[in-house]
Amino acid sequence: MPSSQNADLMGNVRALVEDVLPARLPGARVAADSDEIIVAVPGGRARVSLVPLLRSCQDQPRQAWPELVADWVTAVRRELPDTVSADLGPVDVEQLRLRLTPAAATAEADSYLAVPFGAHFTAVVVVNRPERLDLLTLAQAARLDREPAELVRTAVRQTVERELTTLDVRDHELPTGGSVRLLAADGNPFVTTALMSVKRFLPEGAENGALVAAPQYSAVLLHPVDNRLQDAAVALHRLAGTMFAAAVDPCTDQLFWWHGGEFHPVRVMAGEPGGAVQVRLPEALAPVVERLHRPTE
Known part of the structure; x- marks a missing residue:
């Protein structure tokens, strides 16, 4: 691949990763000086290379890149210690919202609160923080001491009342x-x-x-x-x-x-x-x- 195309690929994929990280791996960031992401872990930082992701995107059309990036970040999160991947900060029920996304793979959705919406969409419960959206993990949902179905209903109601009235x-x-x-x-x-x-x-x-x-x-x-x-x-x-x-x-x-x-x-x-x-x-x-x-x- 010509160097200009390679640079274009890297720039676009890095930008997609930066967009996905706040929701799927809060606290992580793309390194400024290398093709890596940096994740805070107990006792230090983990550096994860973007090269495998870049190679995957190189072989696929541009419209497939967002899904490849989302799947890759989810896989990275799954490999991290539970203290990083399962506990992303305190959750206030008032922050819960529902986001409709393209249908998620079952394995991807296993770690957070989500329900299918038909065959082509997934309704995902998220935590609407001031600077980012976090997926509500099942571990966090359990600590809220409410039934998952009730949390989904709450997220739907709060999304309709607070996010969709000014469209x-x-x-x-x-x-x-x-x-x-x-x-x-x-x-x-x-x-x-x-x-x-x-x-x-x-x-x-x-x-x-x-x-x-x-x-x-x-x-x-x-x-x-x-x-x-x-x-x-x-x-x-x-x-x-x-x-x-x-x-x-x-x-x-x-x-x-x-x-x-x-x-x-x-x-x-x-x-x-x-x-x-x-x-x-x-x-x-x-x-x-x-x-x-x-x-x-």
Whole structure:
């Protein structure tokens, strides 16, 4: 790899690691003078090389890097002494929030309080500290002397009441016609949690559900489905991809069709050179697609 590309890879991966550390390994930092992270441990500091992570990212497309980085930091945390990985400071129940993230691997979620939200998202309980978000570990949850289900309910309520009441909700025209609804709040890491109540943010008459994207934790896109479904999917996919690539808080570049309370992946793929973009809609919603294209009498 040319040196300029290598430097670009290192810079981007280091930046992603710096973004992930506060939530997944609080107190750790990226070394300024080497490709390592430095973690405080009892009796001193541990230095963990970034080189294996850099090699993994080198072999994968850029959009896969955030997930690779998150998995790598989680693996590092798992190898650290329990005094580092399980006890990250006192927790006040008032600080609990719920964050909707892309679905976590079971092994990754085993050490902190999280519940699946459908097949494609995980609802994660976090501690909203003044300078960072910490995942609520199971060890910390046990010390709060409340049932896990009650802690999840508390986190949901506090997120809705304190983080989602001031969202900026605006409609923007799509090039294909129709509009996309943007839910956003700069610097708010809980906007994706609004996807737990999609219907609340849709206009009346959206009986066919909505195309949904969450390119950033601070921004969600919604488009009520109509008979221009495929063109809208291409436009929304491009918009979400641009936002995801430019984000300091990337969530996912996956596009979904929300219908009947479930999220169904929608695949948008480039065709042959000069050919049309291909849109693969979920087979489970084929009857809805057929109805949308049925001539009106």
